[in-house]
Amino acid sequence: MENTKKGISRARFLAGAGAAAVGVAGALLPATGARAAEATTGRRGLRHRGVVYTVGAGETPGTAFSAARMRRDIRVIRDDLHADTVDVTGDGVERLNATATEAAERGLHVWLQPTLGDAPERDILDHIAQTGRHAEGLRRQGASVDFSVGCEFWLFVPGIVPGETILERIENLQNGTVDWVRMQRRLDRFTAKAAAVGRSVFHGRLSYAAAQDDKVDWNLFDVVGIDYYSSHADSADYVRELKRYLRWGKPLAITEFGTCTYVGAPEAGGMGWDIVDYDKTPPEIKGDLVRSERTQADYLVELLDVFESMGLYTAMAFEFVTADAPHRPDSPRHDIDLASYSITKAIKDRPDDPRSDWHWEPKEAFHALARRYRRC
Template structure:
């Protein structure tokens, strides 16, 4: 049965950013880089290069998920973006599995990651089991598949942080009233449960997508085969990224960057995970706060810089966040309503009728799309 978490990834990150948690900059710590894929052999550069594809139900009828649109997008991701990996995430088992199957059929490496929130723990574990069983079927049929049991459980799973909804939990974190030690114990218990469920149904490489602040979200990576990090740092020098990322290699396991990216305006990279937090949703229609300068080049240059870092470290995988954000349309008539400024998408959503929620829409590539396409095409 299809489920929806009732909140878009963009809106979730906007709230998380308000707490100052997503994309927090970590202090540099000592660690030894392995320079390997974690499977006993060296490789040059990234092993897998891809993009995140979210399969949520959509916030309006006009942005509802479409199987036909998904199939077209997967072909573009393979043939025009030249990605070799599709990170299939979101909620709704049918949407997730249909998209994963299409990616596998097109010869892409599949990173399948259900992300279900604001429902009972039992339903989240059932979703992990269903998706994991499907991933195992794909793997046995010869597809290249990694399975991630989820993303940042501390916010999506009720009962870890007090609050019935994502936004309630954000508010409680923002107030500073959460018992962090108790929260981390609950988080560890649920992560272990999720890993056990995933391991029971999927026999390939198992992972999880964690927030990059280890002090906030410590993960027992012995439970998993691949370390997964949602990475939104900003540094002026490449060496600072390397120093920061090396700490995740101390586990002696492959490191996957499960999300990386920024928005298309001047100053967005410096905002890290807070790049989303520029929309006033209390207004109708929502508007951009402040006088931001749109810059697709800023977004593209940041992606290129991070790819250089990931390639130099021979990481296992990196998936740019994200391919398309239908609920953040681009507008040229009035920059105040250009919600694409708050999107990390490498494409821009164009609605046929901007003021009509049910309007048809299409996407057009941003400079970031073209930059990734050139970079991915050059790789073996």
């Protein structure tokens, strides 16, 4: 999806923004017993392991969507990252469907999730319908496909939270200038509409990606989907936190998990991206942060251990590449990749030219995931 805040992709407003909305839902579900995970999945170990691949128009001509680049990336996800699943997300029906087709043809399990934002409700529902029809076509041809009707609707869909743009809605949530009861009613209404559209065009497993504290009627879906950005010193706390989502007796998908590339990023959770001063030209990293690819890699592996131990349905690391957050090894103060959740680092051939071509290189997180995925 196109970036939503001056160079930071949906990376973003996630758990941090979701925390601002905690007054809506409070605790989503009570914790359940240790046998809940086994009863829900019937197995130990993740069923699917993958990565989020975001498509969008790009912020600059140099980072615009490229079908050729996408095809190369999908091959890398399968052959080098050793993932068996790719979460194709973002906006643009043609981009989404082309990427889903490529992933399916490469033998990957496809989690297709349109996330059109800041558009009229009818356009968002039509966007869901068009991508859902394509997902159904792939499924009927024998591909392994799950379809998610979207992500964190309170953030992306106008009219649920006051504000014309995502940034305005975030500000209103943080300021508390929201009628929580009315917001929940609107969220429930749109979620039900989206689920109905998804059911009408797609006949496989249906899901939705919610923020951790969202209140969702999971009876509408076959798979519970959670964007998960917690940080705990004790892995048992992750297990206790995640067990509450198993109460519905349905498979649990971790639709996003990850962290940024600096010391202390896991503790910042879904707000880890908020370290860039965009009032500066060029934008600068705020404070004296220490780049640490090891911090990111260790966090991802720790979370995978938890998900595997619980036998969850799927876990998809966020994300494969963030083209609009380039790495500047020559200028740490301008190394915007620190604010990226990407497991690769985007490097521009000409750092100061928005039309510059670019390439990515793997971070330690890429290699750590590749080792784990290959063993599985």
